[in-house]
Amino acid sequence: MTETTGNAGIAGATAPGGGKREYDVVVIGAGFAGLVAARELAHAGRSVLVLEARDRVGGRTWTDRRMGHDLELGGTWVHWVQPHTWAEMTRYGREIVRSPKAEEAYWLGAGGAPRTGDLDAFMAVIDEGQQLLVDDVREVMPRGVAPLDGGIAGLDGLSIQDRFDALGLDEEARAANESVWVGHVNAPLDQVGISSAYRWVAATGGHWQLMHEASATYRVVGGMSAWTAAIAADVPAEIRLGTTVTAVTQDASGCVVETADGERIRAARVVSTLPINAISGIRFTPELPEVWRRAAAETVASQGTKVWIKVRGEIPRFFAYGTQQHPISVLKSEYPGVDDDGTPHTILVGFGPDHTRIDVEDLAQVQAAVDAVRPGLEVVEVTAHDWMKDPLSGNTWMTHRPGQLTRDLSELQEPAGRVHFATTDNANLWGGFIDGAIESALREARRIAAAG
Numbered sequence: 204m205t206e207t208t209g210n211a212g213i214a215g216a217t218a219p220g221g222g223k224r225e226y227d228v229v230v231i232g233a234g235f236a237g238l239v240a241a242r243e244l245a246h247a248g249r250s251v252l253v254l255e256a257r258d259r260v261g262g263r264t265w266t267d268r269r270m271g272h273d274l275e276l277g278g279t280w281v282h283w284v285q286p287h288t289w290a291e292m293t294r295y296g297r298e299i300v301r302s303p304k305a306e307e308a309y310w311l312g313a314g315g316a317p318r319t320g321d322l323d324a325f326m327a328v329i330d331e332g333q334q335l336l337v338d339d340v341r342e343v344m345p346r347g348v349a350p351l352d353g354g355i356a357g358l359d360g361l362s363i364q365d366r367f368d369a370l371g372l373d374e375e376a377r378a379a380n381e382s383v384w385v386g387h388v389n390a391p392l393d394q395v396g397i398s399s400a401y402r403w404v405a406a407t408g409g410h411w412q413l414m415h416e417a418s419a420t421y422r423v424v425g426g427m428s429a430w431t432a433a434i435a436a437d438v439p440a441e442i443r444l445g446t447t448v449t450a451v452t453q454d455a456s457g458c459v460v461e462t463a464d465g466e467r468i469r470a471a472r473v474v475s476t477l478p479i480n481a482i483s484g485i486r487f488t489p490e491l492p493e494v495w496r497r498a499a500a501e502t503v504a505s506q507g508t509k510v511w512i513k514v515r516g517e518i519p520r521f522f523a524y525g526t527q528q529h530p531i532s533v534l535k536s537e538y539p540g541v542d543d544d545g546t547p548h549t550i551l552v553g554f555g556p557d558h559t560r561i562d563v564e565d566l567a568q569v570q571a572a573v574d575a576v577r578p579g580l581e582v583v584e585v586t587a588h589d590w591m592k593d594p595l596s597g598n599t600w601m602t603h604r605p606g607q608l609t610r611d612l613s614e615l616q617e618p619a620g621r622v623h624f625a626t627t628d629n630a631n632l633w634g635g636f637i638d639g640a641i642e643s644a645l646r647e648a649r650r651i652a653a654a655g
């Protein structure tokens with residue numbers, strides 16, 4: 204399918220069918236990174252074409268009407284401590300609304316014993332462990348905008364699990380603390396570098412509570428898709444949907460971008476916004492730098508899932524934490540609602556560290572996963588998008604494996620000749636978040652504009 208959004212293209216030779224075949228820049232992907240890069244370059248007077256494989260813009264953010272609600276299947280929460288995100292929020296007049304504050308908390312203590320309480324009780328259980336995990340953040344990563352400065356290189360081989368193992372927390376506190384971090388990083392803790400914990404807390408000035416709030420509290424009113432549509436409408440260039448790029452070839456005079464439809468488009472430069480886990484979908488000639496090939500072969504650490512679950516009845520607002528062994532390790536109530544026949548329901552959002560552990564088609568399996576963390580609910584419907592299985596993302600929100608940050612980040616930010624890389628995966632501040640996608644787009648647009 205080929206569909207076009209955005210405004211008219213600028214200069215370029217006309218191809219059969221009315222499209223243009225020569226551009227200053229071809230941007231691959233219309234997620235946050237692609238849209239912002241295209242906008243900046245077009246506003247700077249470059250002729251730009253955006254090629255997007257999906258039939259929508261937004262990439263890993265996607266608001267879809269399901270279960271009678273506008274559900275965010277991908278990225279959701281934003282915060283004013285995310286500077287690039289907040290600038291775009293202001294620019295497009297977006298507002299925030301708080302996700303429901305929990306009245307009840309459920310977690311698992313020593314030996315998996317169920318515990319209940321309120322938000323304050325849970326926060327008291329995790330406070331010491333959350334603080335100790337990154338207590339030395341001021342020395343290890345003194346500036347969130349420069350994640351390689353400070354002492355991180357000496358610690359980057361450690362996983363979050365390694366650090367928890369060394370803290371000496373009692374079993375009660377350890378279980379609760381681990382469950383919080385497995386929710387944050389969307390993967391088993393032995394596979395995620397301690398760098399992710401430092402980065403997130405460094406980005407919030409060393410305050411773990413603020414980091415906690417920033418990562419999962421405020422939604423965008425009207426949904427992510429309305430926001431990315433507003434950005435797309437502000438891109439004075441063609442955004443071609445349903446167009447998968449299969450190859451990029453560069454020589455001394457420029458680049459040729461090939462699409463799955465067999466079209467060949469020339470551009471002086473290309474911006475790839477593909478995530479590390481998806482970049483192997485394009486054949487690059489000459490081949491990608493070693494750092495990209497190695498990172499793509501290793502994959503980043505995140506490997507989890509986000510599921511929306513409808514349960515019967517209007518229930519008190521709650522959050523529940525399981526362990527990293529559970530298919531669903533974090534569960535929260537998001538929306539109360541009423542079916543067409545007047546039956547009340549509640550929509551929950553759940554996260555698990557391994558997408559292969561949960562089959563959203565299997566209601567009994569999801570019921571068992573819910574029972575393990577929040578007993579007493581009746582599951583009636585489940586929906587999700589498996590971002591890990593989706594070849595256009597291959598990932599949810601990026602977190603690094605041990606060692607990847609300090610080994611790869613600087614090199615991943617470098618252009619390869621005429622090919623530039625703008626993706627949240629190579630951002631400095633909020634790498635893995637929407638903010639990082641925007642940061643990376645601004646960086647590469649500035650570089651290209653400066654290159655003349």
Ligand SMILES: Cc1cc2nc3c(=O)[nH]c(=O)nc-3n(C[C@H](O)[C@H](O)[C@H](O)COP(=O)(O)OP(=O)(O)OC[C@H]3O[C@@H](n4cnc5c(N)ncnc54)[C@H](O)[C@@H]3O)c2cc1C
Nearest residue numbers: 232234235236256262263278279280448627635636637640
């Ligand atoms: C379940 C989930 C929850 C998340 N929660 C949050 C959150 O609460 N807050 C937050 O800040 N972030 C969150 N994130 C992360 C956030 O969504 C991403 O960091 C951000 O959207 C990435 O933007 P991007 O432009 O770098 O990449 P993407 O959005 O992945 O954009 C890349 C684009 O390239 C396209 N593409 C890929 N291959 C090709 C090809 N061969 N040809 C043409 N086009 C191609 C893709 O279709 C895509 O549109 C979440 C992500 C997920 C999946």
